[in-house]
Amino acid sequence: MDINVSSEIGHLQGVIVHTPGHEVSLVNPELKDELLFDDIIFEEDARIEHLDMLEVFKTAMPAAGNVIEILDLLTEVFKNEDARLFFIEQLIKEFPEENLHVVEKELRKLDPKELLVFVTQGYLERSKGFSLNPSPNLLFTRDLAAVVGDNILISRAAKKARMRESLLMETLVEFHPLFESVREDAIKISGHQSIEGGDVLVVSDKLVLIGMSERTSFSGLMKGTEGLLNSGVETVLAVDIPKQRSSMHLDTIFTFADESECIVFPPAILEQKNNVVALFKDGDSIKTEMKSSLQSALEEETGRDFNFIKCGGEDRTNQFREQWTDGANVFALAPGVIVGYERNTNTFNTLVDHGYDLMNQFEFIEEYGKEGFTPKEGQKIAISFQGHELCRGRGGARCMTLPISRKSLTQ
Numbered sequence: 001m002d003i004n005v006s007s008e009i010g011h012l013q014g015v016i017v018h019t020p021g022h023e024v025s026l027v028n029p030e031l032k033d034e035l036l037f038d039d040i041i042f043e044e045d046a047r048i049e050h051l052d053m054l055e056v057f058k059t060a061m062p063a064a065g066n067v068i069e070i071l072d073l074l075t076e077v078f079k080n081e082d083a084r085l086f087f088i089e090q091l092i093k094e095f096p097e098e099n100l101h102v103v104e105k106e107l108r109k110l111d112p113k114e115l116l117v118f119v120t121q122g123y124l125e126r127s128k129g130f131s132l133n134p135s136p137n138l139l140f141t142r143d144l145a146a147v148v149g150d151n152i153l154i155s156r157a158a159k160k161a162r163m164r165e166s167l168l169m170e171t172l173v174e175f176h177p178l179f180e181s182v183r184e185d186a187i188k189i190s191g192h193q194s195i196e197g198g199d200v201l202v203v204s205d206k207l208v209l210i211g212m213s214e215r216t217s218f219s220g221l222m223k224g225t226e227g228l229l230n231s232g233v234e235t236v237l238a239v240d241i242p243k244q245r246s247s248m249h250l251d252t253i254f255t256f257a258d259e260s261e262c263i264v265f266p267p268a269i270l271e272q273k274n275n276v277v278a279l280f281k282d283g284d285s286i287k288t289e290m291k292s293s294l295q296s297a298l299e300e301e302t303g304r305d306f307n308f309i310k311c312g313g314e315d316r317t318n319q320f321r322e323q324w325t326d327g328a329n330v331f332a333l334a335p336g337v338i339v340g341y342e343r344n345t346n347t348f349n350t351l352v353d354h355g356y357d358l359m360n361q362f363e364f365i366e367e368y369g370k371e372g373f374t375p376k377e378g379q380k381i382a383i384s385f386q387g388h389e390l391c392r393g394r395g396g397a398r399c400m401t402l403p404i405s406r407k408s409l410t411q
């Protein structure tokens, strides 16, 4: 499969996900905040909800499409001893406070499966008494990287709770054959800089949005931008967003439903002025230009009119309630074909007002499961799916997906 993503909405062909496993059952009430969960979640139901969501993806994707579980990729890559040693070395380096060197010998002896258990659950069979926190956020594969055109930007997590995931992604890109085509030019950042995939939105292979959130630092933004501008992107729009938990990434308040149609959380997007800066190359340096709003910046850069649809509709309380449960975090399966949590009813009703056909996950599978789904020009479908457990991890459909291949809109 060719790794290529040149929009947020092109027909989905390949996506990396993680169906939640035992690691989510290891989050206790004491740990949940440190582990960036808003509640403890029930593993069995979360798993069912996730697998049901994947059924919708598979129905919408072409027959040759691929929904790839990240643990399968990691199991494959960890068969390679060099990959295991690389990962262990990074782990020891990035977590000095965990004194991992004490168990280094033991870690080196782990087989691929055991190493994965250690990575996800923090549990080391033979060294009783030694453990790390689990990695429940692996569920949000979006934040591990961003494929932009035929390039990959590897995230560097802002929070320690997610740093292990960044190292896993780096190991995959470095050693897994799937990433061979993007390995050499992969964009990496280091040290105290941070950038997470939830802040990176691909408008086209020439235009990318990066959120300046609580997770993407200024130097992370600049390093990421430099890498993107050196690899064919012409403009990065840096979008300043509130630095707070409820909107930890740009995609929690802004996502694409179609080429020129977005779902937005009004207070943080529509009601902000002068919150966007365009970054572009001028010779060897990066120049900036202030933009008066995200909408006008997108319109100026693309030459198209944009329609911003309000998450939660007109009512203020509903806007806040539904942003909190990821109403603004939809994931596009094809142009105009999106999925989002069923509970955000006001957002779905607003989409209907904007011409979307509303279907629940079962209706969609019933309609297209047998014959397959072929996107049609001008088609608009909003598919709702159940995620009452999943949403307690504070992430929606876009957060749970890392697309690596989408059909180009110009083909």
Ligand SMILES: NC(=[NH2+])NCCC[C@H](N)C(=O)O
Pocket (backbone or CB within 6 Å): 035, 036, 037, 137, 140, 142, 143, 162, 197, 198, 199, 248, 249, 251, 252, 393, 394, 395, 396, 398, 399
């Ligand atoms: N792309 C996203 N919005 N990801 C959501 C991540 C949620 C996760 N619990 C965190 O706080 O990191």
